[in-house]
Amino acid sequence: MKSCLLFLLVLIGFFGFSQGNNNNDTELYENYREDQFYASVTYNLLNNKPSGISQTGFSSGFHFGFIRDMPINKKRNVAIGLGMGISTNSYNQKNVLIEDIDNSIYFTKIDEGDYNVSKNKFTTYLIEVPLEIRWRTSNASDYNFWRIYTGFKMGYLLYNSSKFRSEVTDVKLSNIDSFNKLQYGLTLSAGYGTWNFHVYYGLNSIFDESVTFEDESIDMKSLKIGLMFYIL
Incomplete structure (x- = not known):
């Protein structure tokens, strides 16, 4: 994880250096782009789960990264965004x-009354590459504007863990091979200024076909709903 954070910081520094300095307002407008850090907090749901599996409590997601903005029209309010980030x-x-x-x-499947469960969750840690089509009502001097960013996100699983704690038994697993290494889905961020609605809709299963529940393969996908904050 430390090496991935270092790589992300180096990448951000390279992007920032490549922007250079603007000498006047004309040059500022001509070079205007929405390069920015992003941070997101999501509520994570398991989509397409078997009928016998239930979620409980608040399943959270935290996401942080940087997106390089590449305008494709003269007004520079339509762009392609490509970035890199981390996610838990x-x-x-x-x-x-x-x-x-x-x-x-x-x-x-277990009987909760028999186990008296105090913790039961699995966790994933990913490095992600978002690709977006971006539309906004911004310009070189207006930092509060409406935006709609939609796209595709590819994630590579760095680490995973599973924790089960109860009065009957404790089970801790890590680096489970049955997780799919590549996880990808569609994204949408929309809103005004710093605060934006965000959703990620997973297109492939979190687990591979070897994982079963009551003798059937599990095809659960991730659905993340929350807030996206564009910091710079």
């Missing part, structure tokens, strides 16, 4: 135990 996501379960049996991952 937790998913809380209510009635499922994730366990490793003979080097295979299983989702086993």
Whole structure:
């Protein structure tokens, strides 16, 4: 994780240096772009989950990165954005135990009353590459404007973990091979100024086909809904 953060900071520094300095208002307008850091907080849902699996509590996601803005029209209010970021996501379960049996991952349904569960979640840590089509009502001197950014995000899984804590048993797993290394989906951010609505709709399963629940493969996808903050 430290090496990924270092790489992200170097990338941000390169992008910032490449902008240079503007000598006058004309040059400012001609070189205007919305290069910016972003931070997002999301509520994470499991989409397309089997009927016997339930979520509980607040499953959170935290996302941070930088997007390089590349305007494609004369007014520079339409652009393509390409960036890099990091993301951590937790998913809380209510009635499922994730366990490793003979080097295979299983989702086993449990009776909550028998276990008295105090913690039950899995977590993913990803490095992400967002690609966006960006429209906004901004200009070189207006920092509060309406925006609609839509696109595609590719994530590479760096690390994962699963924690189950109860009065009956404790199970901790990490770097589970049954997670899909590549996770990707569609994104939409829309709003005014710093505060923006954000949604990520996963297109592929969080787990590979080897993960089962009641003898059936699990095809759960991630749905993240929350707020996106554009910092600079």
